[in-house]
Amino acid sequence: MFYDANSPIWLQVADAIKTDIVTGRRALGDKLPGGRDIALQYAINPNTAARVYKELENERLVETRRGMGTFVTEDRERISALKQQMAEKAVHEFITKMRKLGVSPEEAAQMLAQEDKNA
Amino acid sequence: MLESKAVTKAFGSKIAVDHVDLKLEKGHIYALLGPNGSGKTTWMKMAAGLIKPTSGRVEFEGKPVDIDSRRYVAYMSTEPYFYSWMSVRDMGKYYRDFFEDFSYARYIKLLDSMQLSEGLKTRALSSGMMAKLKIAVTLARDARVYMLDEPFNGIDLLARDEIRANIIEAASEDKLLLLSSHLVEEMEAIADRAVFISEGRLIENVDLEQLRSERGLSMADRYRQIYGHAEVNQQ
Numbered sequence: 001m002f003y004d005a006n007s008p009i010w011l012q013v014a015d016a017i018k019t020d021i022v023t024g025r026r027a028l029g030d031k032l033p034g035g036r037d038i039a040l041q042y043a044i045n046p047n048t049a050a051r052v053y054k055e056l057e058n059e060r061l062v063e064t065r066r067g068m069g070t071f072v073t074e075d076r077e078r079i080s081a082l083k084q085q086m087a088e089k090a091v092h093e094f095i096t097k098m099r100k101l102g103v104s105p106e107e108a109a110q111m112l113a114q115e116d117k118n119a
Numbered sequence: 120m121l122e123s124k125a126v127t128k129a130f131g132s133k134i135a136v137d138h139v140d141l142k143l144e145k146g147h148i149y150a151l152l153g154p155n156g157s158g159k160t161t162w163m164k165m166a167a168g169l170i171k172p173t174s175g176r177v178e179f180e181g182k183p184v185d186i187d188s189r190r191y192v193a194y195m196s197t198e199p200y201f202y203s204w205m206s207v208r209d210m211g212k213y214y215r216d217f218f219e220d221f222s223y224a225r226y227i228k229l230l231d232s233m234q235l236s237e238g239l240k241t242r243a244l245s246s247g248m249m250a251k252l253k254i255a256v257t258l259a260r261d262a263r264v265y266m267l268d269e270p271f272n273g274i275d276l277l278a279r280d281e282i283r284a285n286i287i288e289a290a291s292e293d294k295l296l297l298l299s300s301h302l303v304e305e306m307e308a309i310a311d312r313a314v315f316i317s318e319g320r321l322i323e324n325v326d327l328e329q330l331r332s333e334r335g336l337s338m339a340d341r342y343r344q345i346y347g348h349a350e351v352n353q354q
Binding site for chain 1: 147280287290
């Protein structure tokens with residue numbers, strides 16, 4: 001994984017794991033790698049890896065069971081909410097870019113529909 | 120864990136390290152940064168107890184470091200230090216005899232990860248293989264402090280990934296790692312703090328995630344800010 005070294009690395013790794021959860025690459029209730037393994041997998045500092053889990057825990061996307069490890073939440077609604085939130089963010093970024101290019105939201109919507117037909 | 124108190128080192132009239140006050144805590148991987156001749160190696164050698172400061176001192180857990188500090192400090196210098204007639208296996212045995220905390224099993228694991236075979240004679244090693252061997256003998260120890268001077272020098276891109284993984288594996292809450300390298304980008308994600316020095320003086324000791332979130336700067340950006348554009352290795 002390549003990082004944007006100008007923004008916090010924990011945030012980028014947390015986003016990658018969130019994407020894995022939403023897309024089902026990491027299923028509900030799946031056990032996640034331990035802190036050291038996540039550090040190795042993403043080639044990041046172990047403290048940064050610990051921060052990733054702490055933040056995901058704060059967002060109730062994962063839970064740590066004492067002596068057992070860290071698991072993806074089994075709360076389906078929480079994951080739907082995450083998916084919604086990530087989709088909204090992607091749309092917001094898209095619209096922002098389009099605005100910069102001088103494309104109105106209406107035109108952008110038309111372009112999207114056209115793109116979808118062609119795909 | 121490791122504290123430098125007004126440490127100064129002069130070689131004749133040249134001051135290599137100039138009143139450096141620096142506190143390094145366990146549980147972190149520090150990147151030690153500065154252009155050539157800024158005093159990184161000299162400071163590390165003093166912290167490893169290999170050379171004495173002209174004034175001031177370095178303490179490990181409150182006690183001044185000296186030659187005995189080698190028992191808990193694993194230091195990898197930039198100079199080659201192997202006997203050419205020794206094989207990679209002999210090197211491991213030599214280190215095992217010398218350092219109580221050396222694990223031969225871990226040495227084998229490190230060699231395997233970097234595709235170095237035990238039977239090779241050190242004189243037959245390429246510079247890249249030699250660099251890997253130095254890393255293997257250093258990280259095979261269960262030291263409290265690891266100081267690696269230029270661990271990525273002479274090492275190809277793919278092997279750098281292995282070295283990074285080995286460094287992450289060596290890290291733990293009760294250990295301190297200090298890496299010095301010109302390849303700043305190689306250390307962005309594995310270091311969590313950076314120490315910048317210039318002309319023998321400490322510039323700053325910063326938390327890297329904080330640098331990114333509060334100032335929007337990468338370690339390489341900060342390096343450019345401090346030293347100007349000339350010295351950055353864009354690899």
